Amino acid sequence: MKTFQFKSHQVKKGLIFGFGYLIVVFMLFCLVFGGINGLADAVNNFGSAKGLGILVAVVVIGPLIILLQFINPKIEIQVDKEKLSIKQPKKEDKIILLNLIDKMEINHSLVNQLQLFDKNEQLLTTIHPQNDMNVIFAIADAIAQHGGFIQKKGNKKIFGNPVETISYSRQ
Incomplete structure (x- = not known):
């Protein structure tokens, strides 16, 4: 039995949370700053565009990236000779025989996706x-071995940019 642990990337959940946060x-x-006009005046009076960009990155974008790390769940996948089991917090375990x-695809619809x-x-x-990225190749190899x-x-x-795609299909 092989066990893999990683943080899952959930695009929809991340986008909804990110837009809500912003x-x-x-x-x-x-x-x-007293409304949109006050905010615009503060931006115009800031002085340096580079300094404002760095301030926004540190004050706004930095916390967003840190918060996104907490909303993405840690997943554990176990592969043995009969089944694949997926364990996620607050969800029922998923078992696939x-x-x-019949077929596995890596990087076909999205990059870094099996x-x-x-x-x-x-x-x-x-x-x-x-x-x-290497975890999906290891999971696909573990399934293909059986x-x-x-x-x-x-x-x-x-x-x-060229991205390698891999397809596995049963004989």
Whole structure:
């Protein structure tokens, strides 16, 4: 049995939280500086655009990045010869039998994402680590060891940069 632990990247949850945070910060600054016009005057009178950019990065963006680390859950995935189990805090454990997995795709729809499909092309689960790209390759290899998969490599361009894609399919 192999065990993998990582922080999951949840795009929708992060975007909703991030936009909410920025709206609250903007409203707070408007209250402190006396409305939008007062905020605009404070920005104009600040002096240096670079200094203002650094101040905004430290005061606004820095705490947002730290808070996003707390909202992304830590996930534990265990792979043995029969099943894949996904454990997340505050959620019921998800168990997928390895013989149900017909296809696996890495970096096809999003970068740093592993998707598992059944024989009917139905998505079983998506594994999207926050920053450790190697964990999805290790998980896919652990699953492939127990199931007779054929590996195909390819490339995809994202923002002009080539990204390696890998597909695993059953023989």
